[in-house]
Amino acid sequence: MRAPSASNVTARESPAPTRLLLPARLFGRPIFYGWYIVALAFLGSMMSSGISAYGLGVFVKPMTEELAWSRTDISLGQTASTAVSGMIGLFIGGLIDRRGGRGLMVIGAVISGAAYILLGQVQELWQYYVVKAGVLTFGMATMGSMVLNIAVSNWFIRRRGRAIAITAMGTSAAAVVLPTLAAWLIDAAGWRTAWVVIGIAVWVVVIPPAWLVMRRRPEDYGLEPDGRRTETAPGDRRAAERAAADAARWTRRQAMKTPALWMLIVSFGLGSMGFGAMLLHLIPYLTDSGYSRTEAAGAFSMMGVSGLISKPIWGLIVERVPARFAAASEFAFLGLGVVAILTAPTLPLMYGAIFLFGVGVGGVITIQETVWADYYGRLTLGTVRSIGRPFTIVFSAGGPVFAGLAYDLNGSYAVAFLVFIGAYILAAISILVTPSPKTPEPVGAALPTERPASAAEAAGWSTRPPSTAGGPGAGPAPASAPADPASGSAG
Numbered sequence: 001m002r003a004p005s006a007s008n009v010t011a012r013e014s015p016a017p018t019r020l021l022l023p024a025r026l027f028g029r030p031i032f033y034g035w036y037i038v039a040l041a042f043l044g045s046m047m048s049s050g051i052s053a054y055g056l057g058v059f060v061k062p063m064t065e066e067l068a069w070s071r072t073d074i075s076l077g078q079t080a081s082t083a084v085s086g087m088i089g090l091f092i093g094g095l096i097d098r099r100g101g102r103g104l105m106v107i108g109a110v111i112s113g114a115a116y117i118l119l120g121q122v123q124e125l126w127q128y129y130v131v132k133a134g135v136l137t138f139g140m141a142t143m144g145s146m147v148l149n150i151a152v153s154n155w156f157i158r159r160r161g162r163a164i165a166i167t168a169m170g171t172s173a174a175a176v177v178l179p180t181l182a183a184w185l186i187d188a189a190g191w192r193t194a195w196v197v198i199g200i201a202v203w204v205v206v207i208p209p210a211w212l213v214m215r216r217r218p219e220d221y222g223l224e225p226d227g228r229r230t231e232t233a234p235g236d237r238r239a240a241e242r243a244a245a246d247a248a249r250w251t252r253r254q255a256m257k258t259p260a261l262w263m264l265i266v267s268f269g270l271g272s273m274g275f276g277a278m279l280l281h282l283i284p285y286l287t288d289s290g291y292s293r294t295e296a297a298g299a300f301s302m303m304g305v306s307g308l309i310s311k312p313i314w315g316l317i318v319e320r321v322p323a324r325f326a327a328a329s330e331f332a333f334l335g336l337g338v339v340a341i342l343t344a345p346t347l348p349l350m351y352g353a354i355f356l357f358g359v360g361v362g363g364v365i366t367i368q369e370t371v372w373a374d375y376y377g378r379l380t381l382g383t384v385r386s387i388g389r390p391f392t393i394v395f396s397a398g399g400p401v402f403a404g405l406a407y408d409l410n411g412s413y414a415v416a417f418l419v420f421i422g423a424y425i426l427a428a429i430s431i432l433v434t435p436s437p438k439t440p441e442p443v444g445a446a447l448p449t450e451r452p453a454s455a456a457e458a459a460g461w462s463t464r465p466p467s468t469a470g471g472p473g474a475g476p477a478p479a480s481a482p483a484d485p486a487s488g489s490a491g
Contacts, residue, residue, distance in 0.1 A: 020221055021212055032227035033218070034155030034163065040213040041148040041167035044105065047202050048112070048144035049365070050174020052081075052136075053276075054304070055198065057283040058182040058297060062191040071284065073125055075404030078280055079397045080133035086393025088141040093150075093386025097379075100216030101147035108143025109206035115139055116199030120192040143206060146385060149369040153378045154217045157225045158319075161370050165315025168365040172311060175304025175358075179283070179297040187293075225378075248377045248439040255384045258437035260375055263430060265388045268368050269395030270427035271331050274338065274420025275364060277399035278357070282341070285413050286350070295347060302351050306358030314363040315370075323371040328428040330367050333360030335424035338417050375437055 022036050060074050092104060115136035122128045148167055156163040185194035218224055255261050286296035318326045337357025344350040376384040399420070406416040 020215070033215070033221070033223060034152075034225070034227065036213050037151055037155050037215065038163050038166050040209050041152050042170040042173075043205055043209060044143060044148045045145065045167050045170030045365075046174045047109075047170075047206050048140050048148075050171040051116075051178060051198060051202070052140055052144075053171060053279045054175040054178050054300070055182060057280050057300065058179050058186065058293075059191050059194070060280070060284050061287060061293070062186055066191070067123075067125075069125060069128075070404070070408055071281075072401065072404040072408050074128075075280065075401040077129050077132040078276070079401040080129060081137045082276065082393050082397035082400075084133050084137045085141045086390035086397075088138060089146055089389035089393075090386050092142060092146065093382035093384075093389070096147055096150050096382035100214065101151050102210060102214035102216075104142040104147050105210040105214055106143075106207055108139045108141070108147075109202055109210060110139070112136060112139030112143060112206075113199040113202040116202060117196050118199075120195035120199075143210070145365065145369075146382075146389070149365070150378075150382050150385065151214065151216070153369065153373040153381055155225060157378070159226050160373060161317070161319035161366065162312065162315040164369050165311040165366045168362070168369075169308055169311045171365065172304045172307030172358075172362065175307060176301050177304075179300045180294075183293050183297040248379070250376055250380045250384050250440060252383060252387055254440045255376065255387055255437075260434055260437040261384070261388060263434040264371065264375065265391045267327065267427050267431040267434060268388075269392045270423045270430065271327075271334065271364070272392060272396035273399040273402075273423050274417075275334065275361070275399070276396045277403040277416065277420065278338070280400045281403045281407070281413060281416075282354070284407075285341075288413075291347065291350075299347065299350050299354055302354040303358035303361055306355040307362040310359045310362030311366050314366040318367050318370045323367065323374050324431045324434055326363065327367050327371060327431040330360050330363030331424045331428040331431070333357070333363070335421050335428075336360075338421050338424070342414065342417050 020033055022033065024030060024033070056074075056078065060071060063069065064071060064074060096104070115131055118131045118135065119128070122131060149164060152163050152167050153160060182194055182198075185197060215221070283293075283296045283300050286299055287293055291299065314326065314330070317329075334357060337353060337360055340353030340356050341350070344353040372385055372388075373381055402419070403413055403416040407413050
């Protein structure tokens with residue numbers, strides 16, 4: 001069976017082009033609409049992955065002390081949440097490809113904010129599990145990293161690495177601010193009030209911009225990825241490979257037959273096993289080591305500082321070198337960081353150790369999302385990611401509970417941390433030997449080369465190549481300002 005032509009695919013999948021609400025020029029310079037998507041993704045990443053990754057660790061001790069729970073009890077909630085998130089990913093991947101992420105993101109923000117408020121009301125362990133693994137997980141899955149990174153990947157090809165890196169910097173921004181702010185709130189008003197404040201913040205920060213900005217693909221509005229179609233320079237092998245991968249359209253059956261899919265799952269699964277556990281248990285490890293909660297939160301925030309610094313660098317690296325080499329380097333930094341954390345004897349050296357670990361953390365989202373898009377393209381990325389997500393979750397869900405159990409049995413995290421070091425070594429080896437998948441036959445055409453001029457004019461955006469005055473972030477210059485802007489139908 002032959003693949004449908006690009007024009008037929010676009011006609012079937014893309015909604016009628018409509019106006020975009022935001023201006024095509026800022027401060028007199030043209031701007032590609034994709035950068036608005038990146039700005040939204042930064043905020044979404046900060047309020048979803050940032051809070052879930054860097055928030056709970058501050059609450060572990062006050063919650064367990066007041067409610068008489070063990071750290072294994074808390075960790076099981078995190079593990080169950082991770083597992084449920086993987087299951088939800090099975091269903092939303094294809095939906096993102098077809099409809100975009102606007103509706104999902106708004107609904108997810110509403111539910112997530114309510115779930116954080118409910119966390120501040122729990123009295124029994126079963127209530128914590130229902131809220132954490134059920135309500136909150138559903139909200140985070142529909143407003144979080146999968147939706148955000150697929151949206152960004154759809155709007156960028158050549159600049160995908162840096163765009164995803166900027167998105168991921170939202171998580172690092174949360175790491176810098178949230179632990180110290182949450183610790184201050186807990187000390188000042190209690191952990192229950194702190195959860196309520198976080199829930200309200202999610203509503204305020206995410207819902208309005210998600211509805212205003214999020215759109216599915218540039219083709220829905222007569223635009224092109226990166227703001228213009230760029231020709232591959234002769235001899236640019238990496239760009240040619242990326243262009244070929246980006247043109248592919250994968251079914252679930254086709255993707256599941258490729259060895260690369262399963263090797264990526266194993267590689268990133270091993271890498272995520274220790275990552276989630278370190279995020280949850282690092283602050284308790286530091287306070288157990290004699291540091292105050294404020295000192296521990298300050299040291300923990302170094303992970304965010306190094307992430308903010310390293311993520312743009314990882315983004316540029318992954319645009320220029322084979323993705324598997326960048327991923328192996330990321331795993332090496334993570335492993336070395338855990339070694340340094342285990343051996344740091346003083347607070348300043350612990351700051352340095354966590355900074356080193358954070359350099360690896362800076363590559364986690366940036367590299368993983370770029371690798372998946374480079375290997376399987378952007379047109380059916382949600383479908384492919386939804387296959388791998390549940391399997392990867394099996395690895396990452398076990399890390400936090402394993403670390404909690406190791407502590408409860410031995411009174412120390414040392415055994416768990418040593419296991420995580422070994423997992424990072426295996427992940428680096430696995431990703432280095434992962435081949436690129438052979439594109440399905442016949443290869444679906446990537447994008448239509450002809451677009452109705454009225455689509456761009458209706459949106460108030462021109463598809464002319466941008467002038468050099470627009471700079472590296474510039475996109476198409478505006479045709480004219482829309483007289484009566486209306487929201488696009490594409491999510």
